[in-house]
Amino acid sequence: MASDLDQHFLQLAIDQARLGQETPGGAQVGAVLVEDGQLACAGFNEGDLHHDPTAHAEMVVIRRLCAQRKSTSLKGLTLYCTLQPCGMCTMACLWAGVSRIVFGAGREDVNAVYFESRHLDSADFIRHAFRSDLEIEGGVLADTCSAFYAKKEEPAPAREDPAHDPTTPPK
Numbered sequence: 001m002a003s004d005l006d007q008h009f010l011q012l013a014i015d016q017a018r019l020g021q022e023t024p025g026g027a028q029v030g031a032v033l034v035e036d037g038q039l040a041c042a043g044f045n046e047g048d049l050h051h052d053p054t055a056h057a058e059m060v061v062i063r064r065l066c067a068q069r070k071s072t073s074l075k076g077l078t079l080y081c082t083l084q085p086c087g088m089c090t091m092a093c094l095w096a097g098v099s100r101i102v103f104g105a106g107r108e109d110v111n112a113v114y115f116e117s118r119h120l121d122s123a124d125f126i127r128h129a130f131r132s133d134l135e136i137e138g139g140v141l142a143d144t145c146s147a148f149y150a151k152k153e154e155p156a157p158a159r160e161d162p163a164h165d166p167t168t169p170p171k
């Protein structure tokens with residue numbers, strides 16, 4: 001269940017999304033990592049800043065905190081993100097042992113351009129990884145978060161990312 005504390009930390013992720021929006025090369029997805037009710041790391045999407053298609057906000061904070069701690073384990077930490085983590089970021093949370101994911105806007109709330117064309121639901125990754133101890137919860141401050149991302153009824157913003165090229169399933 002999302003608590004007042006969850007809303008507080010998701011608000012910090014929203015602040016990061018704003019910062020990303022205002023930063024050249026940044027983008028309007030924000031994430032924070034929280035441990036024992038304390039902010040441990042904050043960041044935003046830095047893809048265009050570093051010409052790195054993997055520099056999603058979640059990857060940025062996971063990499064940054066693990067590097068700081070010289071550790072590959074984020075066990076016990078909660079990741080807050082303004083947008084439902086994509087497949088890559090969900091798997092990164094699994095590899096890092098993150099204990100809980102809380103996100104704002106879900107896939108259905110935003111333009112399809114914000115997800116890979118063959119999107120698998122984050123919850124499916126967790127189920128198939130046998131990580132029943134990793135909680136995932138969405139819809140916290142969803143309206144504020146969705147406002148960052150074009151609605152699905154609107155035409156998609158042009159993106160060069162190959163992940164967004166239309167694909168057909170293999171036979």
Ligand SMILES: [Zn+2]
Pocket residue numbers: 056057058085086087088089090
């Ligand atoms: Zn991602």
